[in-house]
Amino acid sequence: MEVITLSYPNDEMKSDLPESIAAIGFFDGIHRGHQKVIRQAVSTAQKEQKHSVVITFDPHPSVVLQKPKKEITYLTPYDEKVQIFERLGVDQLYVIHFNHALSQLSPEEFIDLFIHGLNIQHIIAGFDFTFGYKGLGNMENIRSMVDQNINVSAVEKVEDQGEKISSTRIRHALQQGNIDEANRLLGYSISVRGEVVTGDQRGRTIGYPTANLYVDEPYYLPRIGVYAVEVDWKGQWFQGMANVGYNPTFVDHLLKPKIEVHLFDTQQNLYGETLRLYWRKYIRDEEKFDHVDELIDKLKEDEHVSRQFFAKND
């Protein structure tokens, strides 16, 4: 899959682009609804022997449109998204840089630049896709904006338990520690990828050495707390428990939550290694303990709960 980033108003489109079928959207999480849109573009392109294309944006429009500005995090940060599009069989990914100038384009200007300009012959998006200045373009009025030979297909709503699957809904599930629901809506198991870095070396003194995971992409993390987790290190799988939190027992002002994982039944030294950590089950909220002994007792309990979870689910 070829990845091309486009920036308005700077970049000129090439003139000899192949005829393409495009799925359009922000696609954070690439959940089951998004997958339907993308799969339809890929299969239509295969049938018609054209290129399959995904047109997406970076960063999230709210970075430009929302005031006051908040740091934005993603279910699937950029690299994760690229990997998933690739797995879905997309030939070409266009990433349009979302900036103020882009947000001012009228729907007609947007279509001219990015549909006609990229030689898109067929546009596939969800029933509620909107685009252009103030989201004035939608799946109905788009038909009057595109050249006559261009097809437009609106993918019908994908629901779960009678409600639309959406990135927002998945964020809410994660905020409640409901990993099962998040995974069901996504259609795959949510994870983070990071490198093991040195912590305060405190874990080993309390009998629970931990690998501190440094994630260099802005992931939307599940609720602060303790989880049963599984870790994939170069195809080797480990079970364990992780804390995503601020270590309030020891530290006063940690600005960003840390991810720490204690792996069961291994002495493996993973410093400097890259791991993928799968959240499996929320266990409890993080607590501030008055004595380290209380934390240690709690960790023993967490280990018991996690092992029981794995025993039942293996």
Ligand SMILES: Cc1cc2nc3c(=O)[nH]c(=O)nc-3n(C[C@H](O)[C@H](O)[C@H](O)COP(=O)(O)O)c2cc1C
């Ligand atoms: C499963 C698990 C649960 C944890 N729960 C808490 C907690 O409730 N409160 C807290 O202050 N720290 C908690 N911690 C963090 C410990 O304080 C931390 O692992 C310890 O301070 C070691 O930090 P270090 O790796 O930076 O040396 C937890 C850690 C793990 C692995």
Ligand SMILES: Nc1ncnc2c1ncn2[C@@H]1O[C@H](COP(=O)(O)OP(=O)(O)OP(=O)(O)O)[C@@H](O)[C@H]1O
């Ligand atoms: N459940 C769904 N069924 C069908 N199409 C969907 C569904 N969810 C999103 N889409 C389509 O996928 C594309 C990307 O949508 P978008 O990134 O806004 O997703 P979303 O999950 O609705 O996000 P948010 O919760 O942030 O509004 C759009 O074309 C949208 O219409």
